[in-house]
Amino acid sequence: MVKIYGIKNCGSVKKAIDFFIQHKIDYEFIDFKKTPPNLKQIREWAEKNSLESLLNKRGMTYKKLKLKDEILTLQSIENYLLKEPMLIKRPIVETKNKILIGFDSQQYKETQW
Incomplete structure (x- = not known):
């Protein structure tokens, strides 16, 4: 089953959920506010994309x-993402073998769910 990570009131998350409903794809929604990601999840997502793409x-x-004014290392990005889940680009969509970051309708259409 596909997992969608994000927050309910995020526009991109809503678009992703609408996509799955419209295409009759079963999904599980995990709210960052109730269940923030742990370090293992962040590292798994970064492995399949990049840490920078999660920010x-x-x-x-x-x-x-004011992170624009800081020099961010990979370690500091990882620490910020762990401490402040709202820094994670949403939604994070986990499939069997792929992690999608953000909502891109074309990318979603091309993915084998």
């Missing part, structure tokens, strides 16, 4: 923490 540079948390 949401457009979000309010990134701006609030």
Whole structure:
């Protein structure tokens, strides 16, 4: 089963959920606010993409923490993502063999669910 990680009121998460409902794809939703990701999950997601791709540079948390002004190492990015799950680009979609970050309708259509 596909797992969608994010927060309920995020527009991109809503689009992803709508996509799965429309295409009759079973999914499980995991709310970052109730169940934040652990270090193992963050590392698994980063392995299949990159740590930098997980960091949401457009979000309010990134701006609030003034991370644009910091020199971020991979270790510091990992620490921030663990401490502040709202920094993670949403949604994170886990399939059997793939991790999708963010909502991209074309990418979703091309994925074998």
